[in-house]
Amino acid sequence: MPLKTDFTEPKPGYFAVSLNGRLDTDTSPVLDKRLQEVAAGNVHAVRFDMTHLNYISSLGIRVLFKAFKALRQKKAQFLMANLQPQIKKVLDLAQSLPPEAVFASVREADDYFDAMQRKVLAPEDAES
């Protein structure tokens, strides 16, 4: 199975994307197109569940990096959770995505986003 992607929007502007399979020369262009569409719309964050992503090449990294840049320009968050060791290693070698975008679990990434949203909506409450 080359790449299966699943996009949902569990909260307005919060996109949950799960990647299953291989992000390579064949499959990266399709994901790229979809992510650019999401980044062009009303978006606060894109959270990737990488549990079942078992392969990534430099083209796949470029697609993620491009999405990261597009989201950051809009002050939207780019979050990744559950990276397999070989994926983590290649992303570390590429040094394209900041370590703070990487979370140990989907739950941790979701909690981080919720905490950031509360801070944005009610800065004083979040600090007290």
Added chain:
Amino acid sequence: MASREPTEPGAGNPDPLWRQTLPNRMERVGETGRRLEEFLVEMGVLPDVVFKVALSFEEVVTNVIKYSHDDSRPHEILIETLVGAEEVRLHVVDRGRAFNPLVAPAPDLDLPVEERPIGGLGIHLVRSLAKTVVYERSGEKNILRLSFSLAPGEA
């Protein structure tokens, strides 16, 4: 298994050999890479090492397709993979213009993420993941020879 015939550059080598030619077409890279992975898994190569070889295959071959030829005619790229006792060797041979990917400048990883250009990563990854990478221009051929330790965790 594709072929076990001893052939140059693995001539006389008794190690299991996977030999394949593919046309210089991007749409053929993924499928060939998956077959290469299947061969390595069949040979009992650990997943960590299979990943390194498959990734290096994709990066090197896409580079050859992008830079070796100016015309739009089909050209063949030869791939040979040997599984030895201590390492996997991957040879990529093409008859395009002389092109040594190892002299391409490394990406500037010190630049802030926002300023870093997208691209230039493939060969950096290959050099990081392979134990050795050697380029040779032999007659009209570009030959890139890569080796990967079979021990997990090592380059």
